[in-house]
Each structure stands twice: as structure tokens, then as C-alpha cells.
Amino acid sequence: MDKIKFEDLPISNEIKKAVIEMGFEEPSPIQAQSIPVILSGKDIIGQAQTGTGKTAAFSIPILEMIDPSNKNLQAVVLCPTRELAIQVSTEIRKIGKYLHGIKALPIYGGQPIDRQIKSLKGGVQIVIGTPGRVIDHINRKTLKMNDVKMIILDEADEMLDMGFREDIETILSKTPEDRQTTFFSATMPKGILDLTKKYQKDPEHIKVVRKELTVPNIKQYYIETRAINKLEVLSRLIDVYNPKLSVVFTNTKKGADELVSELQARGYFADALHGDLKQTQRDIVMDKFRNGTIDILVATDVAARGIDVDDVEAVFNYDLPQDEEYYVHRIGRTGRAGREGISFSFVFGKEMRKMRDIERYTKTKLVKHDIPSVADVEEKKVKAFFEEIENTMKEGNLTKQLQWIERFLEESDIEYGVVDIAAALLKLSLGDEKKEEIIEEPSRRNNSKGNATREGMVRLFINVGRKQRIQAKDILGAIAGEVGIPGKVIGTIDIYDKYTFVEVPKQNAKKVLEKMKNIKIKGNKINIEQANKKKK
Ligand code: ADP
Ligand code: MG
Secondary structure (H helix, E strand, C coil): CCCCCHHHCCCCHHHHHHHHHCCCCCCCHHHHHHHHHHHCCCCEEEECCCCCCHHHHHHHHHHHHCCCCCCCCCEEEECCCHHHHHHHHHHHHHHCCCCCCCCEEEECCCCCHHHHHHHHHCCCCEEEECHHHHHHHHHCCCCCCCCCCEEEECCHHHHHHCCCHHHHHHHHHCCCCCCEEEEEECCCCHHHHHHHHHHCCCCEEEECCHHHHCCCCEEEEEEECCHHHHHHHHHHHHHHHCCCEEEEECCCHHHHHHHHHHHHHCCCCEEEECCCCCHHHHHHHHHHHHCCCCCEEEECHHHHCCCCCCCEEEEEECCCCCCHHHHHHHHCCCCCCCCCEEEEEEECCCHHHHHHHHHHHHCCCCEECCCCCHHHHHHHHHHHHHHHHHHHHHHCCCHHHHHHHHHHHHHCCCCCCHHHHHHHHHHHHHCCCCCCCCCCCCCCCCCCCCCCCCCCEEEEEECCCHHHCCCHHHHHHHHHHHHCCCHHHCCCEEECCCCEEEEEEHHHHHHHHHHCCCCEECCEECCEEECCCCCC
């Protein structure tokens, strides 16, 4: 099949001119496939990965369809976050640069509503908003839906994940029945199919296959490290690679906050971005990140959607993502705008399996990376320090300092050389703390054979397993909850059909056996005992 060009699409010359000016040489596959269908008036579900140009896929048809002589609201785009609403609105304005009489406005929580009301009164035909704020305006009658011909749900999967379903349904039920309804999403969970059935008319499902998924200019590494060593490993990687900006992903908000405190305590400039922050707080964090006041952003998946900063040089999966698609979203924060990027995923034990799933899904192989040694970090620091010294010498203006050193040499009782002084200064400046090497035994990749228990750990047997729909988190939760030990000290959990093995630290074993004796896990009375010692 020949490549489709913008020329071939039934769109106006003004829009063609604008997209070419934006540097789009040809429509991306999702654009080539969706634009004609949306323009024909059909409802569609457009499914394609992040970064495949979904925004323009709906923005172009919106702009084609708006009647500039009608100043009423004609199209509504719903987005999960403020960042995305702004991004989409910016893109619509760029694409519509050569069209006249069309106004687009982003509306979102966190911005004074009065200002939005004032802007809306000026006659806005396209609104790009977060669901809550859109409802707010509908209720205040500052958004009138009667003339709305098109409604778009952007990042529909994410909006459902964030609990916007009810809001979305409210908005959909308040728009005219004869509207066109378009969903764009990276994934197609059941929730979306439900909405589709209820609110779309005979929709066409346009799905772009995963070819786009490979991200060739990102070097993807994995590092085997146990939870307790992650912070140290992360610090070393940052010291060695010294990325200009980096994004570190955790799976929970709490995890993000904790990591930020730990990094700050070590002197790094880090801050957190997650769903608990108010919009204004998020804006502050993003501004700090963009202008380099902080260079490490610790984020959760939801909050990191749409982070569009070109200088991110490294992404760290501090926690491996639960969903393979999240992995792609995450590492896609680096290697943007044709630059090179690097990503590190921290994995251990059971997580290796998840990693293999990710590899299968992305059709790429993650390359093993060793934990940087103390010597690596030291070498890097010393090198950077010498570079600074060289620059300072090149700049000159050292007369005063030279005089001090000469005086020191003259007055000192012992015979020092200048080199001794330099060495002492180096020590003072970089410190000389002794750091322990991290020793990670390789984790076991499969749990069928050779399950040697790790040193200091005891293996326990529990008589429930997959048949009882037991998952690692149930075991972890039960032990941590009943016994009151932190989940992270619990070792490998191997779940079989009818039983489970779990490793706990030796010193906790007795307590675990006592406390767990009469409890239920997922409604199943359990029996727990020390596992048979494996004969060598
Ligand atoms: P998605 O919504 O699918 O995640 P975006 O719409 O945000 O993707 O697009 C990702 C990037 O690709 C943006 O920087 C956008 O400007 C750019 N882009 C979109 N369409 C094209 C195209 N046809 N050619 C080149 N770049 C494009
Ligand atoms: Mg998008």
C-alpha cells in the first residue's frame, strides 16, 4: 500500500499548510486511518500507542467541521489532566493557525473559574477540558451543549482509571443525541467498550498495530537489585550517568513521596509529581523541572502522562510497572524529539517474569546492566571535579589563591609539596567515606527447580495456592498485617496450584508461624509450617 500523504486527505489547504509547518511530513497511521472516517461523520474508537499522533487525528477533523460563523460551542474534548488539556489546546491552535474565526479554550480545575467564564463568554467553539470542570460549567450554564456536534474522549482509558466514568456519562448524556462521538485511547479495557455500547452509534474500531511501539533511540537496561538497595543503586546510576533531567517512576504515590525525601536527604534536587497534588502544585513542580531547579522528577504513571519535556535523558523504573503498556509510556518520556535516551528498570526475583512479558510485548530485549561499583562512582566524580578545576584554571584570576598557597608553604613546619595540598583539597571536597559494595545474588528466574533458600531466610509452606486464587500480595498482606513486619523484608513468594512457599527472615520465622496459625487468607483457613529442608 502506498503511503498516504496529507495531500490525499480531504482536508482544507489552510490545515495542510499548518501541519506541514509543524513539521509533519506525512500523516501517522492512526491519522491516515481515522481522519477520513471521522470526516465522514462516523463514530470511531481510535486505538494506538502513546506518541502516535492521536491528538492531530481528532484535532484536524474538529477544525474541519467547525462553522466559524457560529459562535456557539460545537466541539468538546475531554482529557484526564490539565497538562493534556493544555497540550491538546495548543495543538488545535497550531493546526488552526490559518483558519479564521475559530476559538479553542482549555478549561480545567485549579484555574479561577471566573476567568474561564469570561473567556467562554467571548464565544468559544471548541472546549478542551477535564471532566469535573466541564460539568461545573454545564451546571453554571456557562457551557451550553445544544450546538455540540462532536465530542472526543482523549486518553479514554486513563480517564476511566482515574475514576471519571460517572462524570463522562453525565457529560455525554447532556450533549445532543445526534452528535458524533469519538474515543481515543492507548488501550481498550472493558470499561471503554461499555461506554461505547451505550454512547456511540455503530462505531468503527480503528486500531493501529504495534509496529510503532519500538523506541529505537532509547537504550533499555535492567538491573537486578533487591528493594533495600534500590535507593543506593539509583544514586550511583545518577552519579555515573549524570543525566541532565531524569524521571523516576514508582507505582504508588506514597512510594514517590518517600523516595523524594530520601533523595533530598542525599542532596539531590528531586520532587514528586502524583495525583494527590493539586493542579497548582503540579504546575509548580513541572516548572521547576523544566527550568532545571530540580533535575529528578519522581512520578507515578497517571501524573506522568503527557510530560512533554525534551531534555529528559534518563527514565528509571524504580518499581517495575504493573502494566506492559505503562512501560512504553514511561520510557517514552525520554528519547524525545529525536534525541537519545536511556532507561533503567529495577527488577528482582519474581519481577523477572514481568520483565519478560514486557520484552515480549515491546519486542525488544532489555540489556542487563551491572550495579555501578563504588570505584565507578568515584572515578566519575573525580573526573568531573578535575574538569571543573581545569575550567577554573582556564578562567584565571587566581592571584589571591596563589598567594595564600605560597604563604602556607613558607610558613608550614613540615615539608609539603603542592601535590600534597592538591590531594588534601580533593579529599576535603569529595569526601572519603567508605562505601560498601552492593552484592546481589542473582535472582532465580524460574521457580520450578533449585529453590535454594537465601541465607538468613527460612522457607515456609502454606497450604493455599493458585486454586484458591491466592496472589503474592495476599500472602504479603497477611504476613505483614498479622505479624507486623514490613512487607519488604519478606523474600521470594512462590505460588503453586495448591500451596505456596514464602521466605521470611530467620529471626521472624517463629513469630510468623505462631501468628499465622489460625488465620484465613482469602477466606481459606490455612496451615503454615516450615518447609522441608532441601537435601543437597
Ligand atoms: P498521542 O496522543 O498519540 O500520544 P501526540 O498526539 O501527543 O501522540 O503526538 C506525539 C508527538 O508527535 C507530538 O509531538 C506531535 O506533534 C507529533 N506528531 C503528531 N503527528 C505527527 C506527524 N504526522 N508527523 C510528525 N510528527 C507528528
Ligand atoms: Mg494523546
